[in-house]
Amino acid sequence: MRKKPIAMLLTLTLILAVFLSGCSNSGSDGEGEASGSGSDGKVTLKFMHLWPAGSSAQQNKLVNEIIKQYQTDHPNVTIKQEVLENEQYKNKLKILSASNELPDVGVTWAAGFLEPYVKGNLFAPLDDLLSGSLEGKFIAGTTEAYAVDGKTYALPIELNISPIYYNKDIFAKYNLQPPATYDEFLNVVKTLTDNGVVPIALGNKDRWTGSLWYMYLANRLGGDALEKAINGTGKFDDPALIQAAAEVQKLVDMNAFNKGYNGLSNDEGKSEFMNEKAAMYLMGTWELPNYTTNPDVPQEFKDKIGFFKFPTMDVGKSDINSWVGGPGVGLFVAQNSKVKDEAQKFVQYFVEKWGESSVTEAGVIPATKVDTAEVKLPQLYTDLLNELNQASSLTLFADVQMKPTAAQVHLDMIQALFGKAVTPEEFVKNHQEAIDKGN
Amino acid sequence: MDKVMSNRLVAALYVLPALLLLLVLIYIPIVLTGYYGLMQWDGIGAMTFIGFENYARLLHDATFWQSAYHTFLLALFSALSLIGYLMIALVLSGKIKGANLFRKIYLIPMLLSSVAIAQLWLKIYHPSNGVLNTFLEAIGVANPPAWLAEPSLVLYALFVPILWQYAGFYILIYYAALKNIPESLIEAARIDGASPWQIAFRIKLPLITEVIKVTIVLAVVGSLKYFDLIYVMTDGGPNGSSEVMASYMYHQAFRGFDFGYGSAVGFFLLVICLVVTWLLRKATASKDTIQYS
Numbered sequence: 001m002r003k004k005p006i007a008m009l010l011t012l013t014l015i016l017a018v019f020l021s022g023c024s025n026s027g028s029d030g031e032g033e034a035s036g037s038g039s040d041g042k043v044t045l046k047f048m049h050l051w052p053a054g055s056s057a058q059q060n061k062l063v064n065e066i067i068k069q070y071q072t073d074h075p076n077v078t079i080k081q082e083v084l085e086n087e088q089y090k091n092k093l094k095i096l097s098a099s100n101e102l103p104d105v106g107v108t109w110a111a112g113f114l115e116p117y118v119k120g121n122l123f124a125p126l127d128d129l130l131s132g133s134l135e136g137k138f139i140a141g142t143t144e145a146y147a148v149d150g151k152t153y154a155l156p157i158e159l160n161i162s163p164i165y166y167n168k169d170i171f172a173k174y175n176l177q178p179p180a181t182y183d184e185f186l187n188v189v190k191t192l193t194d195n196g197v198v199p200i201a202l203g204n205k206d207r208w209t210g211s212l213w214y215m216y217l218a219n220r221l222g223g224d225a226l227e228k229a230i231n232g233t234g235k236f237d238d239p240a241l242i243q244a245a246a247e248v249q250k251l252v253d254m255n256a257f258n259k260g261y262n263g264l265s266n267d268e269g270k271s272e273f274m275n276e277k278a279a280m281y282l283m284g285t286w287e288l289p290n291y292t293t294n295p296d297v298p299q300e301f302k303d304k305i306g307f308f309k310f311p312t313m314d315v316g317k318s319d320i321n322s323w324v325g326g327p328g329v330g331l332f333v334a335q336n337s338k339v340k341d342e343a344q345k346f347v348q349y350f351v352e353k354w355g356e357s358s359v360t361e362a363g364v365i366p367a368t369k370v371d372t373a374e375v376k377l378p379q380l381y382t383d384l385l386n387e388l389n390q391a392s393s394l395t396l397f398a399d400v401q402m403k404p405t406a407a408q409v410h411l412d413m414i415q416a417l418f419g420k421a422v423t424p425e426e427f428v429k430n431h432q433e434a435i436d437k438g439n
Numbered sequence: 440m441d442k443v444m445s446n447r448l449v450a451a452l453y454v455l456p457a458l459l460l461l462l463v464l465i466y467i468p469i470v471l472t473g474y475y476g477l478m479q480w481d482g483i484g485a486m487t488f489i490g491f492e493n494y495a496r497l498l499h500d501a502t503f504w505q506s507a508y509h510t511f512l513l514a515l516f517s518a519l520s521l522i523g524y525l526m527i528a529l530v531l532s533g534k535i536k537g538a539n540l541f542r543k544i545y546l547i548p549m550l551l552s553s554v555a556i557a558q559l560w561l562k563i564y565h566p567s568n569g570v571l572n573t574f575l576e577a578i579g580v581a582n583p584p585a586w587l588a589e590p591s592l593v594l595y596a597l598f599v600p601i602l603w604q605y606a607g608f609y610i611l612i613y614y615a616a617l618k619n620i621p622e623s624l625i626e627a628a629r630i631d632g633a634s635p636w637q638i639a640f641r642i643k644l645p646l647i648t649e650v651i652k653v654t655i656v657l658a659v660v661g662s663l664k665y666f667d668l669i670y671v672m673t674d675g676g677p678n679g680s681s682e683v684m685a686s687y688m689y690h691q692a693f694r695g696f697d698f699g700y701g702s703a704v705g706f707f708l709l710v711i712c713l714v715v716t717w718l719l720r721k722a723t724a725s726k727d728t729i730q731y732s
Binding site: 091094095097098116117119120122204205207258259260261262263264268272277404405408412415416419421 | 481482484561566567586588589590593673674679690695696698
C-alpha cells in the first residue's frame, strides 16, 4: 500500500513535466532562446520572406548572399530564414500576428495592407534609420507609402511599374506593332484572336492580376478617379470607373485572355506567356529577371521579349506615362522582437546591399537610388528604368491601397467582373459599399 | 494489475493525460471559437464585444448560405458514393482474380496528400493543355469547358477528385468488415443453394450494417468540414462558386481580417456537424446488434 502514493506522485510529476516542457517550448519558439541575445553576445535573428528559390530564383540568391555576407561581418549573428510563397506568406503573417509571434524581421506591403499591423502595435517605427544612415538613399515617394500617422514602419526595397510585356516574334508574324492607342491595342487583340493566337496571358485565380487591367483602364479613362474613390474624396459611381469595368468585359467578350483564366493562378497564366502561347502579359517589373538575368530561362526567349506602355484612350485625362505600380514590398522589424537593435541593423544593411546588388545581380528595381552608369545592364532593364524616371504618376496597386476588408471585396469583384458574374454597375456599387464601411 | 485499475483515483490519473490533451487542443479552442464569435476582432488589434451580431449576420449572409448549399451537395455526393464503394468492396471480397492488385489501386489515392492530389488534378483539368481537355479535343469535342473556371461546373469538377481521394479509405473499411464475416456462414448459405447475389445482399450486407452506419457518419461529417483540396485547387472561386463552409470561414478570418465573423462561421459549422451526427445516429439506430457466433 505504501507504493501507491509514490506511483501517483511519479505519474503526476511526469504529466506536469510533459506539459510544462510543452509550454516552455512554445514560448521560446517566438522569442525565447531561439532568438535573443545570450550572455555570450550570440544573436539569432528570424527573417521571414517571400522569395522562394523556385519562383524567385534571382531574388532568393541575392537574399542568401546578403545574409551570408552579414553573418561573416557580424560573427555573433545567425540569421534564420523562413521562406514562403506570396499567398502563404500573407496568411502566415496574419496567423503569427494573432499570436504576437512575428519574426524579428519580415516583409510587408505598403499602405492599407500595413495599417492593421501598425494599429495593432506589431511593427516598430523605423524613423531612426530613415533620418540616420539611410537618409536620402530612397527614391522620393517610396517610403511615404509605409508611413502611418507620420511614422514609417517599414523600409521599401523595391519599386515597380507594370508594363505590358509582349512577344516580338508573335507580333512580327502577324505584322503587328506595339500599340500606342487603345484602338490599336484592340486591333492587335482582334488580329491575334482571328489567327488563333491567345492575345493576353492572365491567371485570375489570384485576382490582383486582373485588377492590374482594371486599374489601367480606370486610369486611362478617368485619371486619378480610382484613387479618389478609394481614399474617399471621390465616388465609385464616376462614369469613368463604370466605363473601365465595361471595357474589361468587352475584352473578355473578344476572347482577349487565355481560356479558363479565372481558374488559373498567376504562375499558370504566366506559363502561357513563357511558353509563347500568348502574345502579351501585363505584370510588374519584378518579372524582369525572367526576361533578363534568370539563367533558367533560355536566352532565345529573353531576346523575344519587349514591352510597351498601357495605351492611351481618346479622353482628356489619358496619360501614357502614368503607371500602375509603386513600392513593392518593404522590411519591417517586429515591435516585440527581443533583439530590435540587431534587427534594425540588419534591415539597414539589407536595404543598402539589396540596392547595390539587386540591379546587377537580380535585375529588379530597388527603392534606393543607384548609380547605373558604370554597370552594363540588359537593354530591357535600362529602358524600364528610364520609363520609371519619366513616370508622371504612379498608381499604387488597388488591393494594397485599400484596407484589408475592402481589398477583399475589390478582389472578389474583379474575379466576378472578369467572369461576367456582375454588371459594371453592380461592380462599382459593391466597391462603394465596401469603402463606405471604412474598415 | 486488476487491483491497480480498480482504484478509481489511479484509473482517473491514467485517463488524465489524454483528457488534458483533449481539453487543451480540442475543447478549449472550441469554447474560444464560440467566444471570439461574439467579438468584432481583426485578429491583431483589440477585441470589441458585440454580442450575437456576428451570428445574426450569418443568418442573412447569402454567400454563407450558398457555401452551406455547396457543402450540403458535397455531403450528399459523398454519402451516395458510399454505395459505389460498397459494391467495389463486395466484388473485391469475393474470390476474383487480381483482387489484390485492385485493392492496391484503390488505395493509392489515400497515400497521397491532398495537396499532391490537387496538383495532379490541376494538371488534368488545365483548360488548354490538361489531360482531360486534350482527350476531349482528340475525340472531337470542339470547345471543351475550362472546368475550374466555369461557375456552373467547378463544384462538380472538384467532387471527382474528392470522391476519388476517399474511395480507398471506405473500400478498405468495407473490405475489412466483409472479410470479418465467418466463412462458415457463407459456406452454409452456399450449401443451401443461395446465389452469389443473395449471399451479397441477404447475408453480407445485413451483417455489416453497423460499419455502413459508421461510414455514413464519417462521410457526411467529413464533407461538412471539407477544406484542403478545394483551397488548393480553386480557393473557393471563381466568384465563390466552389466555396464551402470551411473555406468561407477561412476566407472571412484570414483574408477579410474578420476573425470574429470567421469564428462565428466556425462555431456554426461545429453546431451543424453535431446536429447532423446526432440526427444520423438517431436515423440509423438499431434495436439489436448482430453477433456472428
